[in-house]
Amino acid sequence: MRKKRLIAPGPTPVPPESLLAMARPAFHHRTSAFKQMFREINDGLEYAFQTDNPVLTFASSGTGAMEGAVVNTLSSGDTVLVVRGGKFGERWAELCQSYGVRVVPIDVEWGEAVRPERIAEELRKNGGIRAVLATLCETSTAVLTDIATIGGIVRETEALLIVDAISGLCADDLRTDEWGVDVAVAGSQKGLMTPPGLAFVALSDRARNAMTRSTLPKYYFSFGKALESLEKIDTPFTPAVPLLVGLSRSLSMLREETLERVLGRHARLARAARVGIESMGLELFSKSPANTVTALKVPEGVDGVRLLGTIEEDFGVTLAGGQEQLKGKIIRIAHLGYCDDFDLLSALASVEMALKKLGYPVEVGAGVAAAEHVLLEDPTVAS
Amino acid sequence: MRKKRLIAPGPTPVPPESLLAMARPAFHHRTSAFKQMFREINDGLEYAFQTDNPVLTFASSGTGAMEGAVVNTLSSGDTVLVVRGGKFGERWAELCQSYGVRVVPIDVEWGEAVRPERIAEELRKNGGIRAVLATLCETSTAVLTDIATIGGIVRETEALLIVDAISGLCADDLRTDEWGVDVAVAGSQKGLMTPPGLAFVALSDRARNAMTRSTLPKYYFSFGKALESLEKIDTPFTPAVPLLVGLSRSLSMLREETLERVLGRHARLARAARVGIESMGLELFSKSPANTVTALKVPEGVDGVRLLGTIEEDFGVTLAGGQEQLKGKIIRIAHLGYCDDFDLLSALASVEMALKKLGYPVEVGAGVAAAEHVLLEDPTVAS
Numbered sequence: 001m002r003k004k005r006l007i008a009p010g011p012t013p014v015p016p017e018s019l020l021a022m023a024r025p026a027f028h029h030r031t032s033a034f035k036q037m038f039r040e041i042n043d044g045l046e047y048a049f050q051t052d053n054p055v056l057t058f059a060s061s062g063t064g065a066m067e068g069a070v071v072n073t074l075s076s077g078d079t080v081l082v083v084r085g086g087k088f089g090e091r092w093a094e095l096c097q098s099y100g101v102r103v104v105p106i107d108v109e110w111g112e113a114v115r116p117e118r119i120a121e122e123l124r125k126n127g128g129i130r131a132v133l134a135t136l137c138e139t140s141t142a143v144l145t146d147i148a149t150i151g152g153i154v155r156e157t158e159a160l161l162i163v164d165a166i167s168g169l170c171a172d173d174l175r176t177d178e179w180g181v182d183v184a185v186a187g188s189q190k191g192l193m194t195p196p197g198l199a200f201v202a203l204s205d206r207a208r209n210a211m212t213r214s215t216l217p218k219y220y221f222s223f224g225k226a227l228e229s230l231e232k233i234d235t236p237f238t239p240a241v242p243l244l245v246g247l248s249r250s251l252s253m254l255r256e257e258t259l260e261r262v263l264g265r266h267a268r269l270a271r272a273a274r275v276g277i278e279s280m281g282l283e284l285f286s287k288s289p290a291n292t293v294t295a296l297k298v299p300e301g302v303d304g305v306r307l308l309g310t311i312e313e314d315f316g317v318t319l320a321g322g323q324e325q326l327k328g329k330i331i332r333i334a335h336l337g338y339c340d341d342f343d344l345l346s347a348l349a350s351v352e353m354a355l356k357k358l359g360y361p362v363e364v365g366a367g368v369a370a371a372e373h374v375l376l377e378d379p380t381v382a383s
Numbered sequence: 384m385r386k387k388r389l390i391a392p393g394p395t396p397v398p399p400e401s402l403l404a405m406a407r408p409a410f411h412h413r414t415s416a417f418k419q420m421f422r423e424i425n426d427g428l429e430y431a432f433q434t435d436n437p438v439l440t441f442a443s444s445g446t447g448a449m450e451g452a453v454v455n456t457l458s459s460g461d462t463v464l465v466v467r468g469g470k471f472g473e474r475w476a477e478l479c480q481s482y483g484v485r486v487v488p489i490d491v492e493w494g495e496a497v498r499p500e501r502i503a504e505e506l507r508k509n510g511g512i513r514a515v516l517a518t519l520c521e522t523s524t525a526v527l528t529d530i531a532t533i534g535g536i537v538r539e540t541e542a543l544l545i546v547d548a549i550s551g552l553c554a555d556d557l558r559t560d561e562w563g564v565d566v567a568v569a570g571s572q573k574g575l576m577t578p579p580g581l582a583f584v585a586l587s588d589r590a591r592n593a594m595t596r597s598t599l600p601k602y603y604f605s606f607g608k609a610l611e612s613l614e615k616i617d618t619p620f621t622p623a624v625p626l627l628v629g630l631s632r633s634l635s636m637l638r639e640e641t642l643e644r645v646l647g648r649h650a651r652l653a654r655a656a657r658v659g660i661e662s663m664g665l666e667l668f669s670k671s672p673a674n675t676v677t678a679l680k681v682p683e684g685v686d687g688v689r690l691l692g693t694i695e696e697d698f699g700v701t702l703a704g705g706q707e708q709l710k711g712k713i714i715r716i717a718h719l720g721y722c723d724d725f726d727l728l729s730a731l732a733s734v735e736m737a738l739k740k741l742g743y744p745v746e747v748g749a750g751v752a753a754a755e756h757v758l759l760e761d762p763t764v765a766s
Contacts, residue, residue: 369751373747
């Protein structure tokens with residue numbers, strides 16, 4: 001008997017209430033029932049994005065909406081700044097380059113956050129930057145970017161601020177309107193507690209103005225078409241109805257808990273994760289740790305791929321390893337979405353036990369004990 | 384957001400595979416599809432009971448089948464020995480008395496197991512005892528009864544051995560045929576990993592002979608009717624089809640894991656539970672601990688009802704308290720059915736954290752750490 005426990009930074013576990021809702025018989029999307037549900041979803045998404053602007057929904061993975069952000073606001077030959085400090089920053093650059101958008105990369109060592117002043121410098125140095133593309137939580141490195149400060153810098157220019165908030169939304173604070181984020185992208189399978197298959201885009205007035213200038217080709221990911229449909233509480237193409245049914249239920253849960261408490265819960269679990277890892281005698285990888293996911297450095301002498309495999313195969317716990325140059329070097333524990341104290345404690349226990357099993361001299365129980373202490377210290381947002 | 388965790392000695396969590404199977408549209412029970420499924424269920428139940436004899440299925444709670452055991456094998460005025468060392472031993476006595484069966488109680492202090500010699504003595508002392516009624520795992524006290532030895536004693540007499548194995552089946556070993564158990568009763572909502580609503584009875588040849596003498600009134604719980612139907616792979620009354628669908632799936636999982644490994648898994652978790660509790664500085668209640676459930680004594684100065692409430696309300700973990708005279712005095716942690724390492728660690732963490740929260744000077748993390756060590760020592764049956 002093996003119970004599977006999904007404690008990776010997406011897809012995340014889906015609440016049983018949402019799974020149950022999704023199991024209902026199919027219904028058609030050109031009905032008043034759908035319109036009613038979609039209206040509530042749109043309200044819920046605006047709440048989650050902390051925006052008064054429209055939020056578009058696509059049947060796609062998050063990357064589809066990232067592509068949409070590029071092709072709807074930019075044109076071939078435009079120049080943009082891209083913060084590249086991990087796999088998802090690199091994705092922004094690849095997307096832009098695929099469409100002939102010139103990328104001025106701001107390369108950041110993996111594990112570190114961009115200093116917002118570097119963005120200010122590059123904006124000054126390069127004339128006519130059309131957009132700054134950044135990542136709220138760089139999932140590959142567990143690094144949080146200071147979008148608030150970057151927003152303050154970018155709004156002094158003509159450039160748009162385009163943010164990949166796919167893993168971070170509802171885990172790390174994103175005040176889309178207040179911070180001046182023009183395009184914010186998210187996905188269903190992270191903090192929104194829904195299976196993968198939906199992507200979302202919040203668009204500021206400035207972004208909608210920029211759309212009128214954009215000459216890049218688009219069809220499925222046309223924000224113009226999607227905005228037109230949205231006014232009629234509709235979608236331009238067939239929506240993924242059961243995923244929306246699940247999302248609708250999960251958004252209700254989110255609103256019931258309140259975003260403030262949801263963010264507080266993630267912050268609390270992230271603190272406990274960090275203290276737990278350090279109490280095992282391990283090092284944190286991220287120097288600007290996110291509340292979405294925590295990365296630990298695989299200790300000297302341990303094969304990180306084997307460690308991850310042991311955690312999965314011997315303990316049934318799915319954590320995430322490192323990607324690209326970090327493969328085998330880090331382990332990432334998510335505390336994201338439908339996740340509580342005992343999920344985190346289980347993740348920490350699985351790391352301790354697997355390390356011990358592989359012969360590493362870890363004090364089994366030390367990480368869990370330290371995390372329990374942190375969780376007890378802040379009982380007000382106990383899950 | 385509160386995730387609920389059910390770690391009580393029944394009802395126990397149902398595997399998602401079984402829940403999913405149960406959600407399928409209803410089908411009729413007078414069909415070949417039902418017959419096919421019911422045949423497999425009967426094979427699976429014989430496997431679980433370790434018997435070559437028929438196992439009857441009733442749409443009822445376990446108590447219904449206990450009543451059936453009494454009314455089908457005994458008559459008014461018969462004398463029986465009943466082991467009374469907890470709430471469920473008392474239930475045997477109450478059932479017998481309700482039907483005019485004379486009870487010779489063998490009272491055992493709660494928390495202790497009956498010494499089999501006491502049964503031998505009572506059988507010698509009282510002539511013409513028709514049956515000995517005992518409990519495999521006395522859920523109320525977490526005590527395991529030595530059915531193997533008792534079986535050896537009872538089979539030397541004319542008496543039947545009737546065993547309530549409701550909570551114990553598939554967690555504590557019950558070799559129904561080998562140990563000479565004539566009537567063994569179980570329920571769906573424990574080690575069989577199915578929701579409540581089904582009860583089972585395994586019947587030896589001796590039990591079936593005794594049925595011919597029994598004059599107590601019965602209809603719904605008539606074992607004769609049920610045996611007749613069973614020969615035609617049928618039930619006398621409408622079966623609870625979705626529960627049987629779930630049971631069918633759970634029995635398949637049980638057979639796939641093998642009973643030997645299932646029992647090993649329960650033994651391993653029970654060992655870890657005991658060591659974990661003692662490492663918190665707490666005492667075990669049962670002097671003959673079962674592999675089904677472990678009871679800890681609520682320490683001096685702690686309100687046990689409040690402790691259980693804190694575990695439930697602040698941590699979302701459902702454990703069981705004490706019943707009757709043990710109310711507020713013990714907490715019972717199940718490691719029963721669809722339960723793995725991290726369920727147990729979560730239960731232990733919730734106890735530690737709740738005790739700390741209530742001001743009791745427990746070393747938070749000590750119990751979990753000790754349990755992790757035990758689980759690591761025996762990795763062969765890791766879940």
